Amino acid sequence: xxxxxxxxxxxxxxxxxxxxxxxxxxxxxxxxxxxxxxxxxxxxxxxxxxxxxxxxxxxxxxxxxxxxxxxxxxxxxxxxxxxxxxxxxxxxxxxxxxxxxxxxxxxxxxxxxxxxxxxxxxxxxxxxxxxxxxxxxxxxxxxxxxxxxxxxxxxxxxxxxxxxxxxxxxxxxxxxxxxxxxxxxxxxxxxxxxxxxxxxxxxxxxxxxxxxxxxxxxxxxxxxxxxxxxxxxxxxxxxxxxxxxxxxxxx
Amino acid sequence: xxxxxxxxxxxxxxxxxxxxxxxxxxxxxxxxxxxxxxxxxxxxxxxxxxxxxxxxxxxxxxxxxxxxxxxxxxxxxxxxxxxxxxxxxxxxxxxxxxxxxxxxxxxxxxxxxxxxxxxxxxxxxxxxxxxxxxxxxxxxxxxxxxxxxxxxxxxxxxxxxxxxxxxxxxxxxxxxxxxxxxxxxxxxxxxxxxxxxxxxxxxxxxxxxxxxxxxxxxxxxxxxxxxxxxxxxxxxxxxxxxxxxxxxxxxxxxxxxxxxxxxxxxxxxxxxxxxxxxxxxxxxxxxxxxxxxxxxxxxxxxxxxxxxxxxxxxxxxxxxxxxxxxxxxxxxxxxxxxxxxxxxxxxxxxxxxxxxxxxxxxxxxxxxxxxxxxxxxxxxxxxxxxxxxxxxxxxxxxxxxxxxxxxxxxxxxxxxxxxxxxxxxxxxxxxxx
Numbered sequence: 001x002x003x004x005x006x007x008x009x010x011x012x013x014x015x016x017x018x019x020x021x022x023x024x025x026x027x028x029x030x031x032x033x034x035x036x037x038x039x040x041x042x043x044x045x046x047x048x049x050x051x052x053x054x055x056x057x058x059x060x061x062x063x064x065x066x067x068x069x070x071x072x073x074x075x076x077x078x079x080x081x082x083x084x085x086x087x088x089x090x091x092x093x094x095x096x097x098x099x100x101x102x103x104x105x106x107x108x109x110x111x112x113x114x115x116x117x118x119x120x121x122x123x124x125x126x127x128x129x130x131x132x133x134x135x136x137x138x139x140x141x142x143x144x145x146x147x148x149x150x151x152x153x154x155x156x157x158x159x160x161x162x163x164x165x166x167x168x169x170x171x172x173x174x175x176x177x178x179x180x181x182x183x184x185x186x187x188x189x190x191x192x193x194x195x196x197x198x199x200x201x202x203x204x205x206x207x208x209x210x211x212x213x214x215x216x217x218x219x220x221x222x223x224x225x226x227x228x229x230x231x232x233x234x235x236x237x238x239x240x241x242x243x244x245x246x247x248x249x250x251x
Numbered sequence: 252x253x254x255x256x257x258x259x260x261x262x263x264x265x266x267x268x269x270x271x272x273x274x275x276x277x278x279x280x281x282x283x284x285x286x287x288x289x290x291x292x293x294x295x296x297x298x299x300x301x302x303x304x305x306x307x308x309x310x311x312x313x314x315x316x317x318x319x320x321x322x323x324x325x326x327x328x329x330x331x332x333x334x335x336x337x338x339x340x341x342x343x344x345x346x347x348x349x350x351x352x353x354x355x356x357x358x359x360x361x362x363x364x365x366x367x368x369x370x371x372x373x374x375x376x377x378x379x380x381x382x383x384x385x386x387x388x389x390x391x392x393x394x395x396x397x398x399x400x401x402x403x404x405x406x407x408x409x410x411x412x413x414x415x416x417x418x419x420x421x422x423x424x425x426x427x428x429x430x431x432x433x434x435x436x437x438x439x440x441x442x443x444x445x446x447x448x449x450x451x452x453x454x455x456x457x458x459x460x461x462x463x464x465x466x467x468x469x470x471x472x473x474x475x476x477x478x479x480x481x482x483x484x485x486x487x488x489x490x491x492x493x494x495x496x497x498x499x500x501x502x503x504x505x506x507x508x509x510x511x512x513x514x515x516x517x518x519x520x521x522x523x524x525x526x527x528x529x530x531x532x533x534x535x536x537x538x539x540x541x542x543x544x545x546x547x548x549x550x551x552x553x554x555x556x557x558x559x560x561x562x563x564x565x566x567x568x569x570x571x572x573x574x575x576x577x578x579x580x581x582x583x584x585x586x587x588x589x590x591x592x593x594x595x596x597x598x599x600x601x602x603x604x605x606x607x608x609x610x611x612x613x614x615x616x617x618x619x620x621x622x623x624x625x626x627x628x629x630x631x632x633x634x635x636x637x638x639x640x641x642x643x644x645x646x647x648x649x650x651x652x653x654x655x656x657x658x659x660x661x662x663x664x665x666x667x668x669x670x671x672x673x674x675x676x677x678x679x680x681x682x683x684x
Binding site for chain 1: 664671
């Protein structure tokens, strides 16, 4: 059975797109066919991590939502862009980076029901094992829909006062949508903290499993989204945390 | 370690330089002293000869002496008496003089303080022949046929009023004073100082080393020379020359024209020697001083310098160790602290100790700065760790419930919640691979 996984955070800057891209690469490294949909139509960015040039980001999700193409036609095979031999596949449905199209979405909105159909069609058309939805931060109709159609939800937060309150709301809302699997991932944990202690405290605070507590990484910062960290630094402790999350999601 | 090595090298080098300079200086000083001593002996011996010649020259002037030389037995009784008085006066006033006599032009002794000499001939002797040529003469040392002891002769011409050489006034002297003069040099300029007086053929006239050297040649004489000396009865009536000393080093002093320094070894003792030519004769006086004597000061200096160098090296090592300890200890402590800090293992107490480092040098200042910085980092880390506990607690539950209700009580959410189950249930199965 194919699995739809949403990667969400209440606030931006938590590392959602980076986490989604790394999860996709690690799933594909395990031989799976993975699709990534960038539903952050207002501020698309995950295509950069997959090495997709700006002038090649079309057709896009935007084109699908406006009926210009099928979802499969908007899917780009970015497996070769990962730079290492991968036994699986990674397909990316990017959002348009054209300012005019972004403005159109903000002005006119779109039928969110198409998003649900599009994800299902993508899974079917490309025979995907995993569909990863990179959501827009915060609670809105699109993110609620993504959560509602997902088999698993990964909520990313930082050990930051600004994230705690909103994450608590997201967790409660997701519970009411009865997401089959919901895990937290604490990202960018400062080196002075004991990650195991942070994990335990967050789990206790939200009464929700913390699948991974990832340390702040200077190497990740230095990589600056120019590639997939887990493939570039396979032995890094951060990569080990991501693999733990992958294993949990595959259960 | 480097400073110690440098100190040792410098100490050795300076000690060696000092020793060699001292040795050279002492050699120069020894040369000056043995030259001065040799000059003293040379002057004394030359004066001794000069005094005798002068006495004879005066003695050859009186008319009575001239008459005796011219007339021989034909001279008057008063001339004989007056001339004998002159000869006696010469004998008495000049130590070592054993005989003073007047020879006529045929070489016959016509008057002498030693009566037995009168009537004997001495025409074959060089002291007669040279004086007859008008020259003042000093003979070499020979064994006297009269005393059978080493003697030498001084002679001067006796001239008449027409300045014609009519006879010879000759004196025979022993070597007592000369021997005493040479013997007095023993040990005078330093312990073991010795002297040797050589004649023109290298025969030893006097010396302070060996009694058996008297009249022996330093090295073997040439056949002709030896034959000539034998004929001249240099060694008396034995008719043979004594064995040579075979001392080639000493022989290098024979006939030198100017003061000459040379090395000489006798019975294992190494000498620094100086050959001094005499002026009145072709003799040479050798003044010698053992190396050990004048180098002893240099060796003493070397000994003291070595002791001083060892003390200096010891002080340098101690000072170097003290300085290194003073420098390296704080540096090692600081380096250890940085390593601990790198691995987050530096304790608050260690950082505090660094921040309170005493002293005013640069390393102490660096330690204090690092200590203060480390304290700030440690305290910040402690603060952060305590903040995690605080942050996880600060969730406004009332606000949380309100915000959740706002979302979940909306129509959209209600509809979505209803449909979500249907959406998941209607998802088509994954096509077969």
